[in-house]
Amino acid sequence: xxxxxxxxxxxYRTMLLIRRFEEQAVAFFLSGELRGSLHPxxxxxxxxxxxxxxxxxxxxxxxxxxGHGQAIAKGLNPKEGMAELLxxxxxxxxxxxxxxxxxxxxxGLLGENAIVGAGAPIAVGAALRAKLDKTGQxxxxxxxxxxxNQGALLEAFNLAAAWQAPVIFFCENNLYSEMTPIxxxxxxxxxxxxxxxxxxxxxxxxxxxxxxxxETTSQAVEHARSGRGPVFIEAMTYRLxxxxxxxxxxxxxxxxxxxxxxxxxxxxxxQRLIDEYGFNQAEIDAIKAEVEAEIEEIKRFALESPWxxxxxxxxxxxx
Amino acid sequence: MRELTYSKAxxxxxxxxxxxxxxxxxxxxDIGVYGGVFKVTEGLLDxxxxxxxxxxxxxxxxxxxxxxxxxxxxxxxxxxxMFMDFAYVAADSIFNQAAKMRxxxxxxxxxxxxxxxxxxxxxxxxxxxxxxLETFFTHIPGLKVVLPSTPYDAKGLLxxxxxxxxxxxxxxxxxxxxxxxxxxxxxxxxxxxxxxxxRTGKDATVVSWSRTVLHALEAAELAAREGIxxxxxxxxxxxxxxxxxxxxxxxxxxxxVVAHEAHRRAGVGAEIASLVQERAFDYLDAPxxxxxxxxxxxxxxxxxxxxxxxxxxxxxxxxxxxxxx
Ligand SMILES: Cc1ncc(C[n+]2csc(CCOP(=O)(O)OP(=O)(O)O)c2C)c(N)n1
Ligand SMILES: [Mg+2]
Numbered sequence: 048x049x050x051x052x053x054x055x056x057x058x059y060r061t062m063l064l065i066r067r068f069e070e071q072a073v074a075f076f077l078s079g080e081l082r083g084s085l086h087p088x089x090x091x092x093x094x095x096x097x098x099x100x101x102x103x104x105x106x107x108x109x110x111x112x113x114g115h116g117q118a119i120a121k122g123l124n125p126k127e128g129m130a131e132l133l134x135x136x137x138x139x140x141x142x143x144x145x146x147x148x149x150x151x152x153x154x155g156l157l158g159e160n161a162i163v164g165a166g167a168p169i170a171v172g173a174a175l176r177a178k179l180d181k182t183g184q185x186x187x188x189x190x191x192x193x194x195x196n197q198g199a200l201l202e203a204f205n206l207a208a209a210w211q212a213p214v215i216f217f218c219e220n221n222l223y224s225e226m227t228p229i230x231x232x233x234x235x236x237x238x239x240x241x242x243x244x245x246x247x248x249x250x251x252x253x254x255x256x257x258x259x260x261x262e263t264t265s266q267a268v269e270h271a272r273s274g275r276g277p278v279f280i281e282a283m284t285y286r287l288x289x290x291x292x293x294x295x296x297x298x299x300x301x302x303x304x305x306x307x308x309x310x311x312x313x314x315x316x317x318q319r320l321i322d323e324y325g326f327n328q329a330e331i332d333a334i335k336a337e338v339e340a341e342i343e344e345i346k347r348f349a350l351e352s353p354w355x356x357x358x359x360x361x362x363x364x365x366x
Numbered sequence: 367m368r369e370l371t372y373s374k375a376x377x378x379x380x381x382x383x384x385x386x387x388x389x390x391x392x393x394x395x396d397i398g399v400y401g402g403v404f405k406v407t408e409g410l411l412d413x414x415x416x417x418x419x420x421x422x423x424x425x426x427x428x429x430x431x432x433x434x435x436x437x438x439x440x441x442x443x444x445x446x447x448m449f450m451d452f453a454y455v456a457a458d459s460i461f462n463q464a465a466k467m468r469x470x471x472x473x474x475x476x477x478x479x480x481x482x483x484x485x486x487x488x489x490x491x492x493x494x495x496x497x498x499l500e501t502f503f504t505h506i507p508g509l510k511v512v513l514p515s516t517p518y519d520a521k522g523l524l525x526x527x528x529x530x531x532x533x534x535x536x537x538x539x540x541x542x543x544x545x546x547x548x549x550x551x552x553x554x555x556x557x558x559x560x561x562x563x564x565r566t567g568k569d570a571t572v573v574s575w576s577r578t579v580l581h582a583l584e585a586a587e588l589a590a591r592e593g594i595x596x597x598x599x600x601x602x603x604x605x606x607x608x609x610x611x612x613x614x615x616x617x618x619x620x621x622x623v624v625a626h627e628a629h630r631r632a633g634v635g636a637e638i639a640s641l642v643q644e645r646a647f648d649y650l651d652a653p654x655x656x657x658x659x660x661x662x663x664x665x666x667x668x669x670x671x672x673x674x675x676x677x678x679x680x681x682x683x684x685x686x687x688x689x690x691x
Contacts, residue, residue: 082490082668134490134667145492145666161494162455163424196423199455224424226400232423298399357673361662 048262055324058100058257059316060334062092065116066313067342068125069288072115072132072146076292080350081132085146088116090287091219093312095120097260098189098217098282101268107155107173107186109166112147113219113286114159117189122154125341126348135352142355143363155184163224164197166190167216171203174214174277185213185271193224195238207277208245215267216242216279219254225290226298242279254284255312258319287311367548373406375517375549376482376538379524380407380444382553384414387442390528393420393429394446394482403448404484404543426452430459430481434467437479442528450485450499450537464533465508478531482524484538486577486627487675491540493663496671498576498628503535504604504637510534510558511605515579517547519602522556530558539577539627559606563615567597570621570689572681573612573638575601578625578657585681594689604634609641616642620651621688625681630658652691655684 069089075081088095095116102108102121110117119125123139131138132146139151147161157173160166170188177184194200195218207214218238222229235241239249248270252263260282267278285307289296296304317334320326370378384390392407392414398421401408411419422429426447433443447453453460460481467475487496503511510532514520520538527534556562564579565586574582579600586596597615601608616622622642624635635656642654660674 083492083666084495131666134670138667140666142667142670143493143663143665145490147492147494148666161492162452193424196425196428197455198425198427224395225403226396227421227423231421295400354669355665355667357669360665360670360673361660364662 048265050258050324052325055320055326056330056334058096058261059320060338061096061120062257062313062316063334063338064125064341065092065095065119067338068119068129068345069115071129071342071346073288073292075132081146082134083145085292086113086290087288087292088113088286090307090311091221091254091284092116093257093316094219094254094260094282094284097257098187098264100261101265102155102187103184104154106184107157107170107177108189109157109170110159110189111163111166111191111194112159112161113191114149114189115146118149118151118156118159121156123149123151123156126345129345129349130352133349133352134354135349136355137348137352164190164194164200167194167200167203168206170214171207171210171212174207174212175210178210178213183272185215185268187215187217189217189219191224192218192220192222192229192238193227193232194218195241196232204242204245208247211276213271213274214277215264215271216277217264218279218281219284220281221284221286223290223298226294228298237281239279239281242281245279247277247279249279249281251281251283254282255310255315257312257316367550369546370517370549371543372517372520372538372545373404373543375521376406376524377408377410378549379521379528380410381413383525383528384410384418387528389440390442390444391418391420391436392444392446393422393433395422395424395448397421397446402446404540406543407446426456427459430456431463433479434459434463434477437477438467438475442478442480444480444482444528447481447483449495450483451494451497453483453499453502460509461506465506468532469508476531477533479533480527480536481534482536482538484540486539486541487664487671488541490666490668490671492666496664498626498659500537500604501628501633504634508533509605510603511537512558512603513537513576514602515542515576515600517545517549519556519562519600521549522554523558523602526555526558534558537576542577556602559603559608561602561608561611562600563597563611564600565596565598567595567619569595569619570623570685571597571599571612571615571619572623572625572685573599573601574625575604576627578627578676581676581678582625582681584678585685588678588682589685594685596685609638609645612638612642613646616646617649620649622650623655623657623681623684623688625657625676625684627659627676629661630656631661633658652688655688657681657684
């Protein structure tokens with residue numbers, strides 16, 4: 048694939064924005080402004096951008112509690128995202144959902160989810176609707192390696208295959224499901240091997256390479272949109288942060304983390320843009336400055352936003 | 367007496383019973399190396415090995431179902447459901463299989479299965495990680511349901527539950543794990559189905575369980591300042607339900623408040639209110655008050671979550687309504 052300069056710029060800028068957004072969220076968690084649990088996607092920005100950018104705004108997406116980056120890549124306003132984390136009325140879910148439940152129908156985001164595997168059948172339903180109504184839309188469900196052992200997800204796989212639904216199942220294999228190595232919880236070497244049995248197209252990609260993820264996903268999008276059925280993608284990735292804030296990480300070694308950190312796409316990608324795609328350092332620095340300014344603005348917006356009004360607590364129960 | 371945290375008390379019960387009964391196995395997500403996300407099973411993998419502390423994939427329907435099979439064939443599995451909210455994922459294995467197996471087999475099949483889980487809100491975990499679901503388990507026949515409020519009860523009830531040959535749902539509270547209380551060094555048991563009077567009083571009775579007992583005790587102190595002497599009963603189990611202890615108290619005080627963190631609508635509070643009016647109607651001097659979570663999914667934002675969940679003040683207001691009715 049050939050990439051326009053502006054597209055590459057946008058990819059890097061969004062990846063960096065996601066990284067800085069997540070770091071700010073962690074800071075808010077540590078200072079007590081953000082409550083509950085927080086599962087940063089730090090280290091997984093290349094899959095967020097590479098998987099979601101090939102989608103149209105009206106395509107559907109379901110993701111997990113680790114989905115802030117994917118939601119932002121899909122078009123969710125990061126200011127509303129941060130305000131949601133602080134439980135404010137201006138948040139994307141008016142403070143009702145918090146970190147694990149970002150939802151924004153205006154950009155096709157049918158929701159993060161706090162139940163492992165639960166987003167997959169919802170995406171299949173959205174894809175079936177698009178197929179029945181011949182809208183040309185597709186759906187994507189992003190989930191982790193651990194979700195591959197959840198019944199609802201496996202049922203969704205087969206539904207998609209049986210219905211030839213235009214859906215992409217995008218598995219971010221970051222080697223661990225919470226604190227458990229996925230290798231100890233499945234009988235195959237790769238998850239793509241398991242998925243192959245459903246009778247559809249499977250693909251595997253290096254999830255630390257945003258260009259490769261973008262290219263692979265673009266093929267999958269073309270496949271699904273042209274009516275050739277569902278696609279499963281396994282992207283190999285790694286989180287550079289704990290499962291959640293507070294994770295003591297006894298299950299992985301410092302060396303392992305360091306090995307992946309050396310390949311961190313947030314530093315590797317801009318270098319590659321310079322080396323292979325005609326960017327110069329000044330442009331990279333300008334993007335960094337832009338992102339810093341945007342993060343300041345996001346922070347300010349969230350902190351200055353009003354709290355929800357308690358009198359409206361039950362307003363959204365029924366239509 | 368020495369003081370232990372609720373989680374340490376639970377771990378002691380598991381350790382003692384596992385040492386005594388080689389058929390007890392633990393199953394669950396991240397319970398081994400990590401010791402469980404709430405650290406209750408910390409150290410048990412080292413002590414008992416991977417054949418007794420079995421790490422599972424994220425397959426709740428599967429591993430609860432498999433535990434029914436383990437139980438029917440001679441083991442005593444203890445399954446950890448990391449959050450109560452995931453019980454829905456395992457619902458068939460729990461409600462159609464574990465709960466009914468003994469009855470459907472004419473008493474031939476035994477299912478000594480213990481499901482340990484934790485529930486409750488107050489931490490900003492939002493709608494899918496903050497629910498209190500004892501009502502479901504209480505409603506479906508075939509399960510014993512235990513909800514300890516103190517470290518002492520946690521240990522004593524868990525030990526009894528591990529000697530019970532039936533499916534038991536043992537419901538901890540995420541905000542109780544770090545609470546401390548006296549726990550004797552010597553072995554003891556708290557029988558299932560026996561309520562505990564945690565504070566005696568003569569003017570009104572508050573029945574509660576799990577973390578809400580702590581709120582009820584605080585509310586009782588506040589009410590005392592206004593001259594209302596409140597008796598607080600910790601039900602400890604919703605199945606078997608010790609209604610006699612409640613009736614004895616109500617016959618003394620004439621006023622009843624039932625307080626729980628589960629949703630108010632059709633909650634266990636409604637069951638207790640109904641039993642009391644059936645059996646002690648003539649003793650009641652005021653309508654029975656029910657305190658529970660609002661009938662909405664638990665919201666994330668702090669001011670909303672505080673409003674949605676029953677706190678000390680909600681119970682104080684209910685006590686006053688009952689007392690001044
Ligand atoms: C049904 C269900 N079971 C268990 C959990 C608790 N839990 C939250 S995240 C997680 C691990 C998921 O791992 P994976 O799918 O690999 O996603 P990752 O967190 O690595 O992105 C677990 C077990 C849950 N949220 N839902
Ligand atoms: Mg994972």
